[in-house]
Amino acid sequence: MVDIAEPVAARPARRFRFLLDRPDVLGAVFVAPAILYVLLLVGVPFLLAVYYSVSAYTIYDPSWRFVGLTNFAQVLRNPVFIETLGNTFLFTFASQLLGLILGKFGALLLLRPFPGRRIVRALIILPWAVPIALASVAWEWMFDSLYSVINWTLIAAGIIERSNAPNWLGNPHLAMLCVVVVNAWRFFPFAIVIFLAGITAVPQDVIDAATVDGAGFWRRNYQIIIPMTLPIVAVGLIFGIVFTFTDLSVVYLLTNGGPVNATSVLGFQGFQVGIVSGDVAHGAAISLFMLPVLLLVVAGMLRFIRRREI
Amino acid sequence: MAAVLTRDIIKKFADVSAVDGITLTVPDGEFMVLLGPSGCGKTTFLRIICGLEKQTSGDLLIDGNVVNDMPPRARGVAMMFQSYGLYPHYTVRNNIAFPLRTQGVSRAEIAKKVEWASRLLGIERLLDRRPRQLSGGERQRVALARALVREPTVLLLDEPLSNLDAKLRASARQDIKHFQQRVGVTTIYVTHDQVEAMGMGDRIAVIEQGRVRQVGTPMEIYNDPADRFVATFVGTPPMNLLSRDGKYLGFRPENFLPSDMIDDGDGGIAEFSFRVDRSEYLGSERIVYGVIEGFDAHVVTAKLPPAHVAEESIRPGEWHPFGVRRSALRYFDQDGKRVVRQ
Numbered sequence: 001m002v003d004i005a006e007p008v009a010a011r012p013a014r015r016f017r018f019l020l021d022r023p024d025v026l027g028a029v030f031v032a033p034a035i036l037y038v039l040l041l042v043g044v045p046f047l048l049a050v051y052y053s054v055s056a057y058t059i060y061d062p063s064w065r066f067v068g069l070t071n072f073a074q075v076l077r078n079p080v081f082i083e084t085l086g087n088t089f090l091f092t093f094a095s096q097l098l099g100l101i102l103g104k105f106g107a108l109l110l111l112r113p114f115p116g117r118r119i120v121r122a123l124i125i126l127p128w129a130v131p132i133a134l135a136s137v138a139w140e141w142m143f144d145s146l147y148s149v150i151n152w153t154l155i156a157a158g159i160i161e162r163s164n165a166p167n168w169l170g171n172p173h174l175a176m177l178c179v180v181v182v183n184a185w186r187f188f189p190f191a192i193v194i195f196l197a198g199i200t201a202v203p204q205d206v207i208d209a210a211t212v213d214g215a216g217f218w219r220r221n222y223q224i225i226i227p228m229t230l231p232i233v234a235v236g237l238i239f240g241i242v243f244t245f246t247d248l249s250v251v252y253l254l255t256n257g258g259p260v261n262a263t264s265v266l267g268f269q270g271f272q273v274g275i276v277s278g279d280v281a282h283g284a285a286i287s288l289f290m291l292p293v294l295l296l297v298v299a300g301m302l303r304f305i306r307r308r309e310i
Numbered sequence: 311m312a313a314v315l316t317r318d319i320i321k322k323f324a325d326v327s328a329v330d331g332i333t334l335t336v337p338d339g340e341f342m343v344l345l346g347p348s349g350c351g352k353t354t355f356l357r358i359i360c361g362l363e364k365q366t367s368g369d370l371l372i373d374g375n376v377v378n379d380m381p382p383r384a385r386g387v388a389m390m391f392q393s394y395g396l397y398p399h400y401t402v403r404n405n406i407a408f409p410l411r412t413q414g415v416s417r418a419e420i421a422k423k424v425e426w427a428s429r430l431l432g433i434e435r436l437l438d439r440r441p442r443q444l445s446g447g448e449r450q451r452v453a454l455a456r457a458l459v460r461e462p463t464v465l466l467l468d469e470p471l472s473n474l475d476a477k478l479r480a481s482a483r484q485d486i487k488h489f490q491q492r493v494g495v496t497t498i499y500v501t502h503d504q505v506e507a508m509g510m511g512d513r514i515a516v517i518e519q520g521r522v523r524q525v526g527t528p529m530e531i532y533n534d535p536a537d538r539f540v541a542t543f544v545g546t547p548p549m550n551l552l553s554r555d556g557k558y559l560g561f562r563p564e565n566f567l568p569s570d571m572i573d574d575g576d577g578g579i580a581e582f583s584f585r586v587d588r589s590e591y592l593g594s595e596r597i598v599y600g601v602i603e604g605f606d607a608h609v610v611t612a613k614l615p616p617a618h619v620a621e622e623s624i625r626p627g628e629w630h631p632f633g634v635r636r637s638a639l640r641y642f643d644q645d646g647k648r649v650v651r652q
Contacts, residue, residue: 209395212360213456214383214412223408227399 052284059278071285080261081269081286088265088290091180091251092244096237098184103191107199108221110192128189136253139182143168143254172262175255179263183250187240194236198229231305238301242294266290312373312386312463312496313338314359319368321354321520328354329365330520336464336498341490343511344500347543351520352500356466359498360387372463383412388462392469394453396441402428402452403437409460427459430489447478454486458493465490467499471506483509504544508532516540535560538646547597547611549640554605558642563597563613565638569631571618577636584610584632586624591616598624602632 020026053072056065075081110121127135142149151165160166168174202225210224226233248267251257257264257272264272266289274283314336321329328351336342344352357363359370361382370377377385388409397405406427410420428434431451441449450470457465470486471479487510490497501507507514508528516523516531516539524536535541535549541560542548550566552559572579583603590597596616599609612632614624624630641651 203393203395205391205393205395206397208357208362209389209391209456210397210408211362211382212387212389213409215408216381216383216412219412224397228397 049284049287052280053288055281057280059280067281071281075282075285075289080264083261084264084266084269084286085289087176087261087263088245088267090176091183091263091265092241094180095183095187095244096240098180099187099191099240100233100237102184102188103195104226106188106192107195110196111199124192125189127185132186132249133253135186136182136250139178140169140254143178145170169255170259172259175259175263179250179254182254183244183247186250187244190240191236194233195229198232199225201232202228234301234305238298241297245294245297246290313371314464314496314498315369315371316355316359317369317371319355319358319365319370321351321358321363322366327351327520329358331368332517332520332522334515334522334525336496338496339494341487341497341499341510341512343507343514344498344517345504345507345511345514345544346502346517348502350517352517353468355517356389356468356498356500359464360389360466361385386460386463387466388457388460388464389466389468390453390457390470392472394441394449394470394473396449396453396456398441401438401440402433402444405441405452406437406456406459409456413460415460423459427455430458430492431455431485446474447482450474450482451485454489458489458495461493462495465495465497467497469501470499471501471503479506486510504546508544516543518543534648535640536648538642541640541642547613550610551642552602552605552608552610556644558646560640560642561634561638563611565634566610566612566632567614567634568619569633572633572635579633580636580639581631581633583629584612585629586626588626589621589624591621596621603629 020029051064054066054068056063056067106124110117110124141147145167148165148168150168151160154160155162155165166174168178206224206228207220210220215223246267248265248271251263251265251268252271255263257268266286270283270287272283273286274280277283314334316332316334319329319332320327330351332351332355334342344355346352354363358365359372361377361380365378372385372387397408400408403424406424407420410423415423424437425434428437431454433448433451433455436444436448436452441452444452450473453470457467467486471482474482483506486499499506499510508531511528513525513527514531515525518539524531524540526534526536531540531544535544538551538558538560542551545562547563549560549562566584569579569581584600585603586598586600587609588599590599594616596614596619598612598614600612601608602610641649643649
């Protein structure tokens, strides 16, 4: 017998040498920054807000005295808050609806090949990409009581008289219309992208089958394409609703909540009371009213998507 | 139900002719198969008939009316797609009812017709399911029910069996033919599978590069191919072609047999000396590959009944006397067109 190999002294294995090759460890390392980010910048302020809302904390009297649900009761008795709550719903759902309609038609137009389609596709993203502060300045000028370019056009076209030209931002109803339009204008490129993704995911065979089965443009659209894109559109809509419901930038920049709270929304009201006026406790209570509403909306939408799954 | 007539249909995409002048008549109630390799334009031709594509030039007549400018919904044709194109968000019942709903048929009538179509195809128990809950074979039946339910003028089928496994395909072939005969609808069936074409078609149109090469019954296509393309495209293994002086002599592998196995009919036998290179045993037949003395070194195949030819009698490398009945020989000229020779 011959020895084929020399016996080798077993080297002590280094325990942590291949630690990063283990998927569980590596995964935890990669996910950790995101979790920390959410915990520190969302979780902690959220818990803080919950505590503020049941305390008597103001910036003039930073005491942590516990007052129970008194803040909520006081907020609910305030007619301005009730109006704000209604405004928030109106603002959110009207601007989402308008954005979705614009998005749907925009997507249908952009699906057809035409010269310059790529440029148009790039340009249409602009409302989304332009900083809202800049865009609002432009919109404010368009809605200006004296120099409104919209009024100028309508007068020049002979549709309205100079004497009774609408005061866009001064009339409560028109002001609400303005913030809804501007927000829909901001949202619709996102809706176009969502619809484009949804429509291109519908197999051509299915659309062809509907065509041969006798469906014209509208029937194809409403009975085949929209139902099939509904799950993906619903996801886009959840994002839209959540972002709009919590948003205050358009209102803050365009109308500052006015005239007389006609366009005040929850985010704006919470900011005014909690930060500007320094009444942190009531500001936190106002802001927390968004939570149950948003939870209900999101839960309802997710259920709907699961049911419609195809 | 109606006859379909096309006159010199041409379809160009940019500079490429997908369909290059097809003139075809499909009489009322006929089962016509369009057979050709992938990319030959047969599907484009089908899409022109149902109106999903518009021809560049040429006339299309359904039931005697020119329908060139009619939208698909006015043509009354039904089409079944390769991937079936079922509506995933509808139940089977609503899938089948959809073509009726687009025509404004009354509710009671729709229920009756859906019942009829689902019973015809044996899918009554699937009516409340959705397409994703069905197997491939069931989906195919639902698609067929949806196509048949409104009693179309013409039924168009675009490779409807290509998504099924081999076993299911054989039975689905029988089914489609059976339903077509029961309903009696004019049918145009596109396939690249010659077994489907031979087994189902009343007539076959062989298409290559956007042109019809030959129209005829399966027997005509197989026995009397109009040109070299048809001769080599139809039949497995394809027809043997021997070339000499630019002309071609063709014969089917099953007609190429050892001389002692052929009884000379009326016309006598053409004899060849055949060198066997290799053979394959396929159960019901034995395919023998080799070359023939005096012709270019082109591979010639013979299909032999294994019960009659023992393996040891034809070994690779051996020369054997083989022959073909003269009546089974086909001749083609330089351009590949069939010529009749006395």
